[in-house]
Amino acid sequence: MTISTKHPLSDEATRELEEQFPALAALATNAAYERAKRSGQTIVLSKNGFIVAELPDGTEQILSQAQPRHKVTPGVRFAIGAKRFPISETD
Template sequence: MTETVKKPLSEQAIRNLEMQIPDVAAGATHAAFFRALAAGHVVLKVEGNQIVESKADGSVRVVGEAKPRRKVTVGEVVKVRRINASA
């Protein structure tokens, strides 16, 4: 058996990888959206201040208004509380 030696990443390598997170997350979300539509599911998304329903046939319907729950300023610490899934 061969043993692989793991070399720790440098700070610059970690920073470079962390800078890719938003692009990777956006790509994964975009791909999931199209996979859900291809599977025949209805997908809800927010466009501007409206909640929009999208279907695989290309039809789009406004379902309701989306209002921000809270405005957050840069650097503000926000406490998040857990909501039970059964509630």
């Protein structure tokens, strides 16, 4: 993909494209899941608080209880990793 600097996108066009990211990510994730199921792969996922293996024959095997890595409080930021990059000038 070539990036053109002659005709940069407007802020509105960029915002509209960025708003599509979650839906496109969900579509890609679902497509990968379905492809793996069709090809007879065992799929490991989180379901109802457990890590579960979905076997090719359709049965599910609980592998372990899912443990949260971080306790998250809505509205409170926390840094992941060693570096924290500001999101805005006020950060």
